[in-house]
Structures are given as structure tokens and as C-alpha cells.
Amino acid sequence: MRDAIQWVRSIIFNAQMYVMLPVIGIVYLPWALFSRRGANAACHAYCRWVCKSAELIVGLRCEVRGEVPTDEVMVAGKHQSFLDVLMIFGALPRGKFIMKRILMYSPVVGQYARMIGCIPVDRGKRGAAIRKMVADVNTGKAVPGQLIIYPQGTRIAPGVKAPYKTGTGALYKEVGQDCVPVACNVGVFWPKRGVTRKPGVAVVEFLPRIKSGLTGPEFMAKLEEVIETRSDALMAEAGFVPKPPVAQS
Template sequence: MLVLRSLVFNIVFYIWTAISCVGLLWGLVAPHRAMIWGIRGYMRSLVFLERTLIGLKYEVRGREHMPKHGAFLVGAKHQSMWETMKLHLLMDDPAIVLKKELTYIPIWGWYASKARMIAVDRGKRGAAIQSLLRGARERVAEGRPIVIFPQGTRTAVGAWRPYKVGIALLYQNLNVPIVPMALNSGLFWPRHKFLRRPGTITIEFLPPIPPGLPKEEALKRLETALETATDRLVMAAGGPPTDRPANAPPLKTQATA
């Protein structure tokens, strides 16, 4: 039954996504907020399909930790494609840091450019840092939250991947807080796998890391908070904790903020 439901969902998901991409083309010539409204509508339809076809729901904890006004950074765990399709439902008009190659995808890339995401060319380190900072400063001036995945890419449940310096550079240069975002989506929507499992995905926003700390300390606090909370959410849903290699820097005994 799990295989059949996953098959049906995947077929419906990709067909509906293709239809939506074409159906929302009006957003490319509409005002920015109107296009964001259309994107939210598409994402809400996915929530309905997930709940109806595979019995997958989600809950959000810690919304009170996100500043109600002004820009801030969100340092998010990235376990699957699922969370990228919920960010516009979790916060108002987020600017997502993504690799520039994604903007070359027909239609989808047009939406990303119109939504003023922060595209970074990861193949050119110096230019990548400058484009990251330039784009982030522009989004901060607009008062938008900036979402960045500190490990740089999707990381499977239980796997360890080092945190990159990008978010620390943003923190150092933007003078805004970091809100860690932990989750356990990879248990239900695994990366590079066909199956979609029923259950309840948990997203948890953690207490913000205030601006003004040395960037090394801020990065350490972020990693400790995210890894501790994510392991807690994963294990509560029956998954394994992160298997950190022996030569990885040790985490503190508890999350700090």
C-alpha cells in the first residue's frame, strides 16, 4: 500500500506542479506580492495532496521565536525537497539562498528570479561571497527574512555534513539575528528516494542567536542548536541520531541561543 500511495502521489505531484508552473505564468508580469500570493496557493494545494494521498501532515513549533518586524536570518536544516515547498507558508516573503544553476531551470527559474531569491555561483568562491552579501543586503533593506541552509545541500537523516561559512559571513555583515530551524522531514520524504511516508513532519524554530557575537561563536551556537534539536525531533519519530565522525568538532552538551 505504501508503494502504491507513493506512486499515485508522485504522479499527481509532478503533473500538478507542471500545470501550476504554466498556470502561474501571469505572476511574471504581476506585482511581486501578487506572484507570492500565487506561490502560496500552489504550496497550500500540495499540503492538501500530501494529507489526502499519503497521510502526511506537518506541525510548526516555536513561531514566537521569529521577529515580528524587520529582516532576520533563518539557518535551516535541509533534509529533503519537502521543506523548500513550505517556506512561503512558514514566513512572509522569504528570500532563499540558492545555487545559481537553479535559476536556469525553465519557468521555475523565472519564478525564482522574479521572487528576488539570492542566487550564488558556487563555482567562483570570491564572486560567490560578493554576490551573496550583495543580494542579502538588498533583501535586508526590504525587511525580508533570508533563509540559508548552513550545510549547503540536502543532508540525509543520520548523516553528518560540516557547516559552511556562508551564514557566518551573513551574520557578521548584516547585523541581524539568526533563527535556527530544525526539522525531521527526511524521515517522511527521503532525499533521492521514491517512497513518501505517512505521519507528521515537525518543524521547530529555536530561540534566536542575537547579533553582535563573533561569527565563529555564532556559527558554533547555530550548529549546536540545530543538531541537538534535529536529533531530538528525528529520534522522537523513530529515526537515528546523527552519526558524527570521530574527527568532527564535538557539540556542546546542550543547545544555546
């Protein structure tokens, strides 16, 4: 019975979350059309709405830990579900994503992504994508702020191992910015697939920054080690018991 009630609550939460996306987008649109500050305010308002409604409806509290960067840095995060996207962006003052080009054509999401300076790349064209990312940053097409990238390239379920892609290392080397790793446990409560959202404390944690100047291999090894180690600790804190390792290609 308890599972059935949580499922119903999850359906209600999911429905209102998607309804509020265009509502907030429309409310902020007059400001957003003339000011990047307005576009950022709209996106932050939506992040706050989802996090607060998750706590009220399904009992999932969102907690941000660590020192949140406010300067020009790369932010490389563990990606387990849509919730870590909202929590990381919501914590940053001027976040912007490197994201799949197709998402730029999504209603509301695509329009606001353009307005806050997100950088579109074509998935499956790794070399071209890296060059495009670097060119956009170096030529100023990428607006100032915290550049968010997911080193594994997609959502990874808790307990699943997946490689860290070289694009993050190439971007780190070419842009010459510090990188702030981010660990999380949100996939324990908000799975990659399915509608049920579990009660608990979803955490994203900003970790000590990795200074610029390392070689690509040194940076990637350190980035993977700190993100995976801390994410495993956060998931264990949330009660997650991993199954035997599963490889994901």
C-alpha cells in the same frame, strides 16, 4: 503488501506534485507578472498544495512549530529534503532563498525565484559567492523579506554528519541581522533519495533567534548546536534510530 501500497501512493503523490507545479504557475502568472505579491501567492499556494496532498495521499502531515518571523531576518535551516524547503518557505510571509544559479534556469521554478527576489550564487566559488550574497543584500538588489539559507549547503540525510559552511557566518556578520534557526525531521519521512514517502508527522520548528552582534565563530558554533540538537530530538520523536555516525565530506 502494505509497503507496496505505500509505494504506489508515493508514485501518485510525486506525479501530481510535479504536474501541479506548472499548473499553479500558469494560473497565477498574470498576477505574478505585475506584482511580487502575486508571485509570492503562487509560491505559497504550491506549498499548501504539496503539504495537503501529502497528507491526503501518503498520510504525511506537515506541522510548523515555533514563532515564525515576520521581520527582516536571516533564516538558517536544516535541509533534509525538498519538503523542508516548501514548509519553511510556506510559513514565512516574504521568504527568499540564496540558491544555486543553475536553478534559476529551471522552468517555472527559476522564473518565480526571480520574481520573489531569490539570490543566485555559483556553487564551488565560495569566496565569490559570499561577496555576491553580501553585496546583493547591502545594495538593495535583494528585496525585503526573510533571507533563507541552508548552512550545510545541501540535503543531509538523517544520521549523517556534515560541516556547517562559513558562508552563513560571513553573511550574518556583514548583514547585521538576527538569525532564526530552523530544525526539522522531514528526512525521516521524505528521504533524500528514492520515491517512497512515509506516513507520519513531518515537523519544521522555528527556534529562538540568535541576535546579531556575535563573532563569526561564536555564531556558527551556536547555530550548529541548536539546529543539530533540536533536529535530533525531532527525529527521535518521529521514531528515527540513528546508526553509528557517518561522516559526509
